[in-house]
Amino acid sequence: MAHLTLTGICKYYGAQPVLQDINLDVPTGEFVVFVGPSGCGKSTLLRMIAGLESITSGELLVDGQRMNEVHPARRGVAMVFQNYALYPHMTVRGNLSYGLKIAGMPAPKIAAKVDEAAEMLQLTPYLDRRPGQLSGGQRQRVAIGRALVRDPRLFLFDEPLSNLDAALRSATRVEIARLKKAMPATTMIYVTHDQIEAMTLADRIVVMNQGRIEQVGSPLDLYHRPANRFVASFIGSPAMNFVSPDDLTQEMPEAFEIGIRPEDLRLVSEDQAQLRGMVEHCERLGEVTIAHLRLSRGGALLAKLPGNPEINGGDEIFLTSEPDRLHCFDKDGLRIGDLG
Ligand SMILES: Nc1ncnc2c1ncn2[C@@H]1O[C@H](COP(=O)(O)OP(=O)(O)OP(=O)(O)O)[C@@H](O)[C@H]1O
Ligand SMILES: [Mg+2]
Known part of the structure; x- marks a missing residue:
């Protein structure tokens, strides 16, 4: 369960405002996609939710509890980045297990979790391979799996597919859609530049511009009824x-x-x-x-x-x-x- 509430969130780097008065309510299980031009603050907002970036003002609530000062590891959040850094000398199984081992989970429980995640992401045949023996899409699925085994209540993705070629991107996109269906109680926030990902994965899209939210709505709502010229020109290709x-x-x-x-x-x-x-x-x-x-x-x-x-x-x-x-x-x- 993770009901996310952002109220009046602002972020300054020095005197430079990067995010201004962000208000957003994301109910448990919703898949929300952030889109907007480069530099508009998408990654910063995601990193603030993850706890990797401080919040200058405003409040971040998860299930009604203030999270602003809570350590990233205690937020129940997992994040998948564009540049997935897998351990090259470990097998897929090793990569998926590592975080759990460090956290002190008993071995049989780790094995069960890893098998479950591998099954969900169609990685079972590759568990004994090393990252160097996988395609880019398979590696990115391992990175997603590594986040998945931690049972996050909030799953954050920052352009996870942007390093993949078109065919792999569309295959992995379908994988993420499947994942979303399999985890109906996990709240997901996904940043992308890709219109197709935004339109097909999102329950709601948040369109950002220059540190502000321009409009929030379902994909077809934004397509058919953009609130302003910016959203109108940004959604659709x-x-x-x-x-x-x-x-x-x-x-x-x-x-x-x-x-x-x-x-x-x-x-x-x-x-x-x-x-x-x-x-x-x-x-x-x-x-x-x-x-x-x-x-x-x-x-x-x-x-x-x-x-x-x-x-x-x-x-x-x-x-x-x-x-x-x-x-x-x-x-x-x-x-x-x-x-x-
Ligand atoms: N550590 C930092 N110090 C100062 N300014 C920063 C820092 N990190 C980001 N910024 C600035 O904050 C703004 C928002 O950056 P952010 O990375 O959130 O944009 P983005 O929407 O994710 O862009 P992109 O689509 O290119 O990934 C940019 O103007 C960026 O230069
Ligand atoms: Mg970014």
């Missing part, structure tokens, strides 16, 4: 387009700016066009084509079109989207209700 109402050929309600996701645009005939643009470049990925367009008033626009449409550089094309897929923002970048 390729990023949302922003155009002026004057770029649209149809009458639009009051808005300073309109956001349209590249995947929400489709080709239509001129009389149905909401937008018209000149094709500058096409990226043909087989399954989809990313068209880079120039609007008549000078703005740029991306359209993600299914398949391999017959459009070429220099063509003028006509696009539209469903009215309920348009996102309106005021001049401060705040969402102003839904159209349609």
